[in-house]
Amino acid sequence: MKKSNIVLDKKSSQSNNNDRESLQFTSERPLSNTETRILTGVRCDQTQGHRLHSQELRLYIKGASEDKGPIRTRPLFHSFVIIFYRWKFLGLAHIPTIGPSVPLLSYFGAYRFVHEAKDMLNEGYAKYKGGVFKIARADRWLVIVTGRRLIDEVRMMPEDKMSFRDAVDDFFPLRYCFGPDIRENPFHVELIRSQLTRQIATMLEDVRDEICASFDAYIPASTNEWLPISTLSTFQQIVARVSSRVFVGLPMCHDKDYINLAVMHTREISRVRQAMNWLPQFMKPIAAHYMIDTKHGLSIGMKLLKPVIQERLDQMHKYGTDWPQKPNDMLQWVIEEITDQGKNIDHIIPYILFFNFVAIHSSSISFTHALYHLAASPEYIAPLREEIETVVKQDGWTKLAMQKLKKVDSFMRESQRMNGINALSLSRMAKKDITLSDGTFIPTGTVIAAASSATHLDSENYTDPNVFDPWRFSSKREEDGENARHQFVATSTEYIPFGHGKHACPGRFFAANELKTMLAYTIVNYDVKFEGDIPRPQNVWHGNRVVPDTSVNVLFRKRVV
Numbered sequence: 249m250k251k252s253n254i255v256l257d258k259k260s261s262q263s264n265n266n267d268r269e270s271l272q273f274t275s276e277r278p279l280s281n282t283e284t285r286i287l288t289g290v291r292c293d294q295t296q297g298h299r300l301h302s303q304e305l306r307l308y309i310k311g312a313s314e315d316k317g318p319i320r321t322r323p324l325f326h327s328f329v330i331i332f333y334r335w336k337f338l339g340l341a342h343i344p345t346i347g348p349s350v351p352l353l354s355y356f357g358a359y360r361f362v363h364e365a366k367d368m369l370n371e372g373y374a375k376y377k378g379g380v381f382k383i384a385r386a387d388r389w390l391v392i393v394t395g396r397r398l399i400d401e402v403r404m405m406p407e408d409k410m411s412f413r414d415a416v417d418d419f420f421p422l423r424y425c426f427g428p429d430i431r432e433n434p435f436h437v438e439l440i441r442s443q444l445t446r447q448i449a450t451m452l453e454d455v456r457d458e459i460c461a462s463f464d465a466y467i468p469a470s471t472n473e474w475l476p477i478s479t480l481s482t483f484q485q486i487v488a489r490v491s492s493r494v495f496v497g498l499p500m501c502h503d504k505d506y507i508n509l510a511v512m513h514t515r516e517i518s519r520v521r522q523a524m525n526w527l528p529q530f531m532k533p534i535a536a537h538y539m540i541d542t543k544h545g546l547s548i549g550m551k552l553l554k555p556v557i558q559e560r561l562d563q564m565h566k567y568g569t570d571w572p573q574k575p576n577d578m579l580q581w582v583i584e585e586i587t588d589q590g591k592n593i594d595h596i597i598p599y600i601l602f603f604n605f606v607a608i609h610s611s612s613i614s615f616t617h618a619l620y621h622l623a624a625s626p627e628y629i630a631p632l633r634e635e636i637e638t639v640v641k642q643d644g645w646t647k648l649a650m651q652k653l654k655k656v657d658s659f660m661r662e663s664q665r666m667n668g669i670n671a672l673s674l675s676r677m678a679k680k681d682i683t684l685s686d687g688t689f690i691p692t693g694t695v696i697a698a699a700s701s702a703t704h705l706d707s708e709n710y711t712d713p714n715v716f717d718p719w720r721f722s723s724k725r726e727e728d729g730e731n732a733r734h735q736f737v738a739t740s741t742e743y744i745p746f747g748h749g750k751h752a753c754p755g756r757f758f759a760a761n762e763l764k765t766m767l768a769y770t771i772v773n774y775d776v777k778f779e780g781d782i783p784r785p786q787n788v789w790h791g792n793r794v795v796p797d798t799s800v801n802v803l804f805r806k807r808v809v
């Protein structure tokens with residue numbers, strides 16, 4: 249049953265000689281015993297803003313306790329209630345649970361979520377679509393919102409009501425991995441949103457150049473033999489190099505130690521993040537201290553990048569804001585911002601490592617997902633080749649050409665719909681008590697997320713949702729007025745692999761151009777198929793993360809033109 253928010257009116261307050269205080273409240277609606285206990289144990293102190301002796305706290309809450317007399321809490325019971333409910337339930341008992349909801353047994357639910365997240369999310373979606381359900385994680389409950397209306401509602405909520413940053417911090421404590429700057433001084437989001445996105449057209453030639461060089465280096469295929477490639481690890485390296493061309497420029501993007509740092513640091517952080525999800529909040533700082541060697545990553549980054557940064561600072565000192573051959577990359581933009589803020593160069597490295605982290609994993613997984621569809625169904629190659637060759641002949645490898653590649657765009661979008669990188673999206677933490685439009689009460693501190701995989705496989709949103717239809721979106725784009733809505737980068741309440749709303753991925757415009765160029769390059773230069781001609785292997789779920797099965801190889805052969 250969904251419960252609305254509770255509004256309490258203070259009726260009277262009395263002090264006696266023993267410094268005891270008794271308060272009387274009335275509530276708008278009858279309360280359950282659980283709610284009464286939560287209020288008795290936790291909330292009243294905060295609501296009134298002054299300290300009360302809990303064992304003397306007398307609450308008369310209309311409906312719940314009027315026939316039983318005042319509720320008296322005892323210190324031990326009080327502490328138990330605080331720990332038990334604040335930590336585990338946080339007033340979420342009214343939200344249906346997938347898996348056991350009894351406090352200690354909920355750990356089994358958390359364990360099950362690691363191995364069977366797909367089944368649990370599908371079950372919750374099928375039962376409560378249009379509403380919410382909750383799933384246990386070892387460290388807290390996660391409330392899952394479903395349906396277009398609630399997704400739209402979450403996307404529109406301002407940061408002071410539903411915080412994206414606090415949710416990210418909860419899922420993944422950025423400060424332990426990158427230091428405090430990313431959280432406290434998040435100028436990088438605007439930098440990606442404006443500078444990087446605006447410069448895509450200028451940068452695409454470098455991107456394509458780096459794609460050619462890194463494919464040659466990592467996929468040395470010939471025309472007469474099939475070369476097996478372990479796709480995800482290979483494309484982590486390729487994406488690291490291609491992105492680094494834009495993030496730190498030449499020659500650093502060719503430096504093996506730097507690329508190694510970019511890939512390994514990203515992998516390490518993902519590994520730690522998974523492990524940390526098993527720990528209660530209060531243990532995370534302690535665990536982070538032992539599990540994450542932040543300083544090591546930052547100090548290697550500093551060792552490698554310091555000479556480059558110093559050289560650029562010298563140029564800035566000599567020439568001011570512009571000089572011949574001034575680098576046009578993210579490192580330069582971060583240096584300028586940090587020097588404008590009057591900070592020293594130690595503050596630059598965390599941002600560069602963070603860019604690697606957000607870009608490399610997400611893009612290499614997304615690319616591998618799409619490549620698996622291509623390898624499983626080589627019949628898609630001919631129409632894609634035809635489109636690419638026609639467009640590139642006319643417009644070269646430009647941003648305009650990428651815009652015109654509607655089939656390639658549709659292929660990527662469809663792959664992202666069916667696979668994605670995460671079964672959850674739009675994570676937020678409630679900063680205030682909120683009642684959603686379906687009547688569900690979400691108490692302060694609750695972490696919520698939208699069920700993205702289930703949304704993408706809902707037949708109300710997509711016809712034959714479980715079928716990979718590479719031209720699903722390019723066909724729609726042919727219809728009047730539908731062109732923009734079905735592009736790879738377009739988000740909506742039915743399409744949330746990049747999130748939706750204010751915090752939708754700011755890097756998606758760059759990512760889409762990079763991934764489309766990589767896919768188009770693969771298609772015109774190689775034939776691909778699975779080793780053993782197997783069908784596309786099922787994705788592997790690690791909790792809510794969705795990755796391609798890395799136990800299979802894709803075979804590459806240089807195309808005979």
Ligand code: HEM
Pocket residue numbers: 412436437440603606607610611614669673674675744745746747748750751752753754755756758759
């Ligand atoms: C295919 C590749 C990518 C995918 C699937 C992806 C997905 C996402 C998602 C789901 C979010 C959270 C949105 C939300 O919960 O509302 C996000 C946020 C973010 N992404 Fe991406 N991303 C990708 C590539 C990139 C790249 C290449 C960059 C940087 C150049 C980037 C930078 C960011 C940043 C900075 C945020 C946080 C935004 C904020 O703080 O408001 N992403 N991304």
